[in-house]
Amino acid sequence: MELKNRQWTHDQFNAVRQEVLNHWPTGKEVDFAAAVKYHEAIPAKRQFAKRLVKAKKNGETLTQPRAGVALIDEHIKLLNYLLTEGEADLLPTTIDSYTRQNQYKEAQNGIEESLKAGRSLLNGFPAVNHGVAGVRRVVESVNAPLQVRHGTPDARLLAEITLAAGYTSYEGGGISYNIPYAKEVSLEKTILDWQYCDRLVGLYAEHGIEINREPFGPLTGTLVPPSISHSVAVIEGLLAVEQGVKNLTLGYGQCGNLLQDVAAIQALEQLAEEYFSKHSCADCILTTVFHQWMGGFPQDESKAFGVISWGAATAGLAKATKVIVKTPHEALGIPTKEANAQGLKATKQLISMLSDQALPATKELEDEINIIKAEARCILNKVVELGQGDYALGAVRAFAAGVLDVPFAPSKYSLNKILPARDNNGAVRLFDVGNLPFTPDLIAFHHDKINERAKAEGRDPSFQMVIDDIYAISKGRLVGRPR
Amino acid sequence: MEKKVKVVLGVIGADCHAVGNKILDYALTAAGFEVINLGVLVPQQDFVNAAIETDAQAILVASLYGHGEIDCRGLRDRCREAGIDDILLYVGGNLVVGKTDFSGVANKFQDMGFDRVYAPGTLPGKVIADLQEDLTARSKESLM
Numbered sequence: 001m002e003l004k005n006r007q008w009t010h011d012q013f014n015a016v017r018q019e020v021l022n023h024w025p026t027g028k029e030v031d032f033a034a035a036v037k038y039h040e041a042i043p044a045k046r047q048f049a050k051r052l053v054k055a056k057k058n059g060e061t062l063t064q065p066r067a068g069v070a071l072i073d074e075h076i077k078l079l080n081y082l083l084t085e086g087e088a089d090l091l092p093t094t095i096d097s098y099t100r101q102n103q104y105k106e107a108q109n110g111i112e113e114s115l116k117a118g119r120s121l122l123n124g125f126p127a128v129n130h131g132v133a134g135v136r137r138v139v140e141s142v143n144a145p146l147q148v149r150h151g152t153p154d155a156r157l158l159a160e161i162t163l164a165a166g167y168t169s170y171e172g173g174g175i176s177y178n179i180p181y182a183k184e185v186s187l188e189k190t191i192l193d194w195q196y197c198d199r200l201v202g203l204y205a206e207h208g209i210e211i212n213r214e215p216f217g218p219l220t221g222t223l224v225p226p227s228i229s230h231s232v233a234v235i236e237g238l239l240a241v242e243q244g245v246k247n248l249t250l251g252y253g254q255c256g257n258l259l260q261d262v263a264a265i266q267a268l269e270q271l272a273e274e275y276f277s278k279h280s281c282a283d284c285i286l287t288t289v290f291h292q293w294m295g296g297f298p299q300d301e302s303k304a305f306g307v308i309s310w311g312a313a314t315a316g317l318a319k320a321t322k323v324i325v326k327t328p329h330e331a332l333g334i335p336t337k338e339a340n341a342q343g344l345k346a347t348k349q350l351i352s353m354l355s356d357q358a359l360p361a362t363k364e365l366e367d368e369i370n371i372i373k374a375e376a377r378c379i380l381n382k383v384v385e386l387g388q389g390d391y392a393l394g395a396v397r398a399f400a401a402g403v404l405d406v407p408f409a410p411s412k413y414s415l416n417k418i419l420p421a422r423d424n425n426g427a428v429r430l431f432d433v434g435n436l437p438f439t440p441d442l443i444a445f446h447h448d449k450i451n452e453r454a455k456a457e458g459r460d461p462s463f464q465m466v467i468d469d470i471y472a473i474s475k476g477r478l479v480g481r482p483r
Numbered sequence: 484m485e486k487k488v489k490v491v492l493g494v495i496g497a498d499c500h501a502v503g504n505k506i507l508d509y510a511l512t513a514a515g516f517e518v519i520n521l522g523v524l525v526p527q528q529d530f531v532n533a534a535i536e537t538d539a540q541a542i543l544v545a546s547l548y549g550h551g552e553i554d555c556r557g558l559r560d561r562c563r564e565a566g567i568d569d570i571l572l573y574v575g576g577n578l579v580v581g582k583t584d585f586s587g588v589a590n591k592f593q594d595m596g597f598d599r600v601y602a603p604g605t606l607p608g609k610v611i612a613d614l615q616e617d618l619t620a621r622s623k624e625s626l627m
Contacts, residue, residue, distance in 0.1 A: 096550075097496070097497040097498060097548050097549075097550060098497050098550070100497065101497040101524070103497060106497070106553075109553070110550070110553065113553065119580075120580055121550070121552065121553060121580060122549075122550070122580070123548050123549035123550060123580055151499070180499070180501075181499050182499065182524075183499070183522055183523055183524045220501065220502065222502050295502075296604075299603070299604055331603055331604060332577065332603050333549055333577035333578075333579065333580065333603065334549050334577075334580045408501055408502045408505055409501065410499050410500075410501035410504075410522060410523040410524070463509060467506055467509070467510075470502065470506065471606075474604065
C-alpha cells in the first residue's frame, strides 16, 4: 500500500486484517463484533479515556507505573498490588521484548522457562501468546483503567488481541515505536503499520467505543530537546486523528530543568491545539503525559527517590494529566512490586501536596515556551513542505534529510547528526543542530547557551560533555561538570 | 604502525538500548581499539560471524533489558563450534530480570563461559583496563 496521510477504507483495512490475524494462532480468537459488545459492558471507571477526561477537567495529575511479567496469575497479582498498595490511578501492561519484535516463539519459550523457574524470565507480559481469553482474565481481575505499553514497531496483532480483550488504551506510534526501538525497519513500514492500529481504534470509535491512544513521548529518553519530541508527537497525533482516533494523550520525557520542563508541557498542549485546529481535528480530546526521568538513575535507593520526587514535583507544577512513574530499582533493572509501589507512593505524595500550586507565569517561562514553539514550528512546517502537504510522507523524508533527528537512536533511519548537551542551568540545548531547519536566531541561541556553559567549565564543547551529561544524574548531578 | 586490536561490540537479543553502546564505541575507539559495532538487536550468530570475519580478539556483549540469561546461553559453545574457542567474551548490563545479588549473577555468566561479567553502572574505563590486562596476559602466554 502506498503511504499517505489518508484514512484507510474498510476494504483496505480488512484485506490487511486477514493477514495480521494469521501471524500467530491466537489471532483466530479475535471477534470484532463480540469485542465491541464486551467493551460496551466495561464500567466508566475502568475506561481509560473517560478517566483522563475527568482528570483534565478537575486539574488532577494521575499516576501510572510500568509493569509486566510473563504469567497471567502473577501479572494480575502485580497489578492489584500496584493498585491497592501503590495507589496507582491508571495501570499498565508492559509487553515483553520478544513480543515487541514479533518473536512469538521466543516469547512462548520464555513463558515455559518462567513456569519451570518459578519466576518471570521475561521482562513483560506476552499478550499475543496468552491470547484474547488469557488477556481478558487480566482485564476482569483488575479494577482500574488498563493500557498496553510496549515499544513494538509492528504492533498490529498485539492491538487486535489486547483491544478485543478489553484494554481501553494503547501506547505507541509509527515514529516513536520505530526510531528508538528498531534498527532497520523502514519508517514507511512502521507508519503504515501504525495507521492500521489507529484505524482499528477508529473502527472501535465508529461503533461507539472510546479507546485512548498515546504516542510515546520520550523517544530515546536521553537528552532529547522538547521541540524534537513535540514535533514527533504532533505528527503522530495528526496521523492518528486522520484514522479516526478521538482521544489522544501526547507525552514528554523530563529533561531535568524545572523551567524547561514546565514550559515543555505547556508548549506541547499549545502546539497540538494550533496544528490540530489548522487541520480540522477539533473533535479529538487531548491530554498530556509527563514521564519521570528516563535516563540513567543512581543505584542508591534514597538518591533514586530524589530523582523520582523531582519528576513528580515537575509533573504536578506543569499540570500534566498523568505522570509515568519510575522506581528506586531503576538503575538495577526490572523492579520488584514493592519498589514499584514505593515509586508510586512517593510520586502521589508530591502530586497531592502540589495540587494547589502551579509555576507562576513569569517572563522566563514565557520565553522558554516561545523558544520550544518556534523550534517545533520550524521542524513541522519543513516536514509538511517536504511531504507536499502530507505529514506521513513528510515525516519519512524529514528523517532522511535530518530535518527530524533523534539523539542516540538505534535506527539507521535517524541521521544522528545532532548532539545535545545541557546549558549552564541544566536545560537541554544543542551544540550541534545538525540539519534541523532552525532559523539563524535559534541556532545562535543554542550556540550561545552551550558556549556560556563551556566557558564556565573552562573547556570546549565536545562529545565528552555529552557523555558527562548522560552519566551526571546517576552520579548525583544534573549537569555533567568536569571534576 | 602498530595494528589495532579489533573488538566486536553489540547489544544481544531483542534488546534495543542504544545509548551505552554508542558511548562504549566512542570510548573504546578513543582508547585505540578498532571497534566492530553491530549495534542493537544482535543475534548470537552475528557476534560469532563478525569475530571470525574481522579476526577480533574479544566479543563485548551488552544486555540491558532483563533477558540476558536466555539470550547469552550457548554463546561460548557457538564460538567453540566456529573454531574461536579462545576468544575473550565479556558481558555487562542489567543481565537478569529483577533486583538480584550480583555475585550470583556473575557466577551464572562465568559458568556460561564469559571471561568478565559487569554489574550495572560500570564505566567504560574499567572495561578498557580489563581488556588491556587480559590481552597482555594472552600475548605473554603465547610467547611462552
